[in-house]
Amino acid sequence: MGNLNKEIRDGDHPDITEERLKSTFDTHKMAAQIYNSQRAADRRNEITSAVLKIPELQDIKPLPFLSREEKVEEAARKIGILSEHLYDLVNVNDGAELYHLNNVVIGGEGNPLALHGVMFIPVLQAQATDEQKKKWLYRAMKREIIGTYAQTEMGHGSNLRKLETTATYDKATEEFVLNSPTTTSMKWWPGNLGKSTNYAVVVATLIINEKDYGPHSFMVQLRDENTHKPLPNIEVGDIGPKMAYNATDNGFLKLNHLRIPRTNMLMKHVKVEKDGTYIKPPHAKMSYSAMVHVRAHMNNTMAYFLASSLTIAVRYSSIRRQGHINPKEPEVKVLEYQTQQHRLFPHIARAYAFSFAGAETVRLYEKVKKDMESGETELMADLHALTSGLKSVVTYLTMQGIEQARQSCGGHGYSMASYISEIYGIAIGGCTYEGENMVMLLQLARYLMKAAKAVKEGKKVEGLVGYLSAPDNRHSLIDRTPEKSYDTYLKTFEHIARQQIFRAFDKLEKMLTSGLPHSEAWNKCSVELTRASRLHTRLFIAQAFARRVHDVVDFHIKEALDDLLHLHLNYELLDVASYALEDGHLCGEQMNFIRSELYRSLGKIRPNAVSYVDAWELSDMELRSVLGRRDGHVYENLYKWAQNSSLNRTDVLPVFEKYLKPLMMSARKNSKL
Numbered sequence: 001m002g003n004l005n006k007e008i009r010d011g012d013h014p015d016i017t018e019e020r021l022k023s024t025f026d027t028h029k030m031a032a033q034i035y036n037s038q039r040a041a042d043r044r045n046e047i048t049s050a051v052l053k054i055p056e057l058q059d060i061k062p063l064p065f066l067s068r069e070e071k072v073e074e075a076a077r078k079i080g081i082l083s084e085h086l087y088d089l090v091n092v093n094d095g096a097e098l099y100h101l102n103n104v105v106i107g108g109e110g111n112p113l114a115l116h117g118v119m120f121i122p123v124l125q126a127q128a129t130d131e132q133k134k135k136w137l138y139r140a141m142k143r144e145i146i147g148t149y150a151q152t153e154m155g156h157g158s159n160l161r162k163l164e165t166t167a168t169y170d171k172a173t174e175e176f177v178l179n180s181p182t183t184t185s186m187k188w189w190p191g192n193l194g195k196s197t198n199y200a201v202v203v204a205t206l207i208i209n210e211k212d213y214g215p216h217s218f219m220v221q222l223r224d225e226n227t228h229k230p231l232p233n234i235e236v237g238d239i240g241p242k243m244a245y246n247a248t249d250n251g252f253l254k255l256n257h258l259r260i261p262r263t264n265m266l267m268k269h270v271k272v273e274k275d276g277t278y279i280k281p282p283h284a285k286m287s288y289s290a291m292v293h294v295r296a297h298m299n300n301t302m303a304y305f306l307a308s309s310l311t312i313a314v315r316y317s318s319i320r321r322q323g324h325i326n327p328k329e330p331e332v333k334v335l336e337y338q339t340q341q342h343r344l345f346p347h348i349a350r351a352y353a354f355s356f357a358g359a360e361t362v363r364l365y366e367k368v369k370k371d372m373e374s375g376e377t378e379l380m381a382d383l384h385a386l387t388s389g390l391k392s393v394v395t396y397l398t399m400q401g402i403e404q405a406r407q408s409c410g411g412h413g414y415s416m417a418s419y420i421s422e423i424y425g426i427a428i429g430g431c432t433y434e435g436e437n438m439v440m441l442l443q444l445a446r447y448l449m450k451a452a453k454a455v456k457e458g459k460k461v462e463g464l465v466g467y468l469s470a471p472d473n474r475h476s477l478i479d480r481t482p483e484k485s486y487d488t489y490l491k492t493f494e495h496i497a498r499q500q501i502f503r504a505f506d507k508l509e510k511m512l513t514s515g516l517p518h519s520e521a522w523n524k525c526s527v528e529l530t531r532a533s534r535l536h537t538r539l540f541i542a543q544a545f546a547r548r549v550h551d552v553v554d555f556h557i558k559e560a561l562d563d564l565l566h567l568h569l570n571y572e573l574l575d576v577a578s579y580a581l582e583d584g585h586l587c588g589e590q591m592n593f594i595r596s597e598l599y600r601s602l603g604k605i606r607p608n609a610v611s612y613v614d615a616w617e618l619s620d621m622e623l624r625s626v627l628g629r630r631d632g633h634v635y636e637n638l639y640k641w642a643q644n645s646s647l648n649r650t651d652v653l654p655v656f657e658k659y660l661k662p663l664m665m666s667a668r669k670n671s672k673l
Ligand SMILES: CCCCCCCCCCCCCCCCCCCCCC(=O)SCCNC(=O)CCNC(=O)[C@H](O)C(C)(C)COP(=O)(O)OP(=O)(O)OC[C@H]1O[C@@H](n2cnc3c(N)ncnc32)[C@H](O)[C@@H]1OP(=O)(O)O
Pocket: 079, 082, 083, 086, 098, 099, 101, 102, 113, 114, 117, 118, 149, 151, 152, 157, 158, 159, 160, 161, 191, 285, 288, 289, 291, 292, 294, 380, 381, 384, 432, 433, 434, 435, 436, 439, 443, 446, 447
């Protein structure tokens, strides 16, 4: 039998090999859990190996040393080469394979086809008629045209009902007139809009006979297909550098009374007839499908970002030695410190949890998508509630985890050589895009308040909120749990979420009864409402984790996942325990029990720590991190990495002659006086 940890190679740093030899599970079998099948895990590695054989697909130099223009160019260069090899490298109908290819070759900072793949094609698939698909979708899939999704404006992103871009129907010519009447109405932010794309699905407020029908989607050609010059009545450009994503040309767009044919409105579900008659869609929010598509996939991308930074931090912590636990022994790996373990291991568990919750979400999304094709919309509300809560909670917790990973690497974590700061910048965009987190928590809260009302009226609720009508224990039985049974933990999470949901509900009802208008009462309760949404979502994540562990057959994998789940439940419960202490559901003694279980878990995870992160099978090429190198040889490579700095091209920089020398000369002269 070979090594259980599949990353062991001759010549690796002995400290990291020592870690890998301790693995109690097969890391490639664990990858099958993370990526949802052994085949998917195999394919990732096959794609990485194939990419490594194509020299033009390697980074020309470490990305942090590139200017913004070079980053944009480098991503486009690779997309060009990828286009030639695409069919040999991946199954182009498999989103996970494409995403992996993107991560290995290009990385998270963006590429000209990102929004094309993530939103433009999905919006056409969901909202275009067959005729429209023939005209644009098939060309888009062959990359004859490149598009984006242009919705957000300088003045409005969250409140779609107030988008200022108008699409006014002109019955006489059977055209829509698209117009950006103000500075704030300019589209602002859409990815790849600035320089890369020649088409966009523009979301604009539909006006027919002076009546406002709200946001609708329109296909707009932005640039000439040959010269790439902006077409008449269109101003388009890049919005400038951002916190991260700087290989992406997020753009602005001003439409000056641009006329497009009536048939450019995406009309699969909704219609404007020649005479201006408006035909409603089966569900008012069907046109929001592209956003729901991205939200449904965000758990997995966030899990990936979190796992990437933890891979870097845990591997580095296993070769970084500093300080003593026993003064008579050599300096220890920093991974031995309980504080380091407490800083990193709960986030490893979260990365796994997000991936499992993500798999369930994508399954529901696929079902709803299929239903919608035939006009069936019953599950749309459930999906919207679930994805709204998850996108908010998962992006926020990912942000916390990545920052802890960075800090756990000490000074070198702050260097771009760790690459963690770039991953952080990319990941935290997710707190904002696809619906600002608070806004989306409040969307989930609407759903929760409806469910709470039904329960108060004596009705039984089911599905995601079924626990609201289930029996509840006054006191948690958490310290009377047989080992490896998580029911009492999950019941405690249920209790906490239920209490908070009803607390918010009662507060809202009280204000409404006192005569406050609904929107004002809602605003005055909104902090309580967002708390309810977070607790409900964290319950879902814990349940999804437990469901996955329950389903695993392989004994060693199950045991290893069980250890992570145990850590997860205790850590998360401590994080939200104040809610259960308030009403005496948990007592002080039980808090001690949870704490001691948490510390026990850290010890149990420790020997497998490197293997838990190795199981994500993130290659050096995709991690782009000196600290996270698979072989553990960090220090000599840190020194090599610094040689890329353009400041090192000469021993003496011109600034010395220009500024520093005169400064020192004059100081010396003065001190002689
Ligand atoms: C060569 C090959 C190479 C290969 C390489 C290939 C490359 C490929 C590789 C790619 C690499 C990856 C790169 C990734 C890059 C990152 C991408 C980042 C993208 C970021 C994009 C964006 O950032 S894009 C803009 C998103 N911008 C929002 O996200 C706005 C939020 N704002 C709202 O979304 C609405 O404004 C908001 C709040 C719902 C209120 O909407 P509203 O006012 O209309 O509605 P109300 O609030 O009044 O609600 C009325 C009732 O509607 C219900 N409802 C609402 N929505 C519903 C829904 N969707 N489904 C069902 N029901 C829904 C609600 O629950 C109520 O129900 P009830 O009445 O029963 O309670």
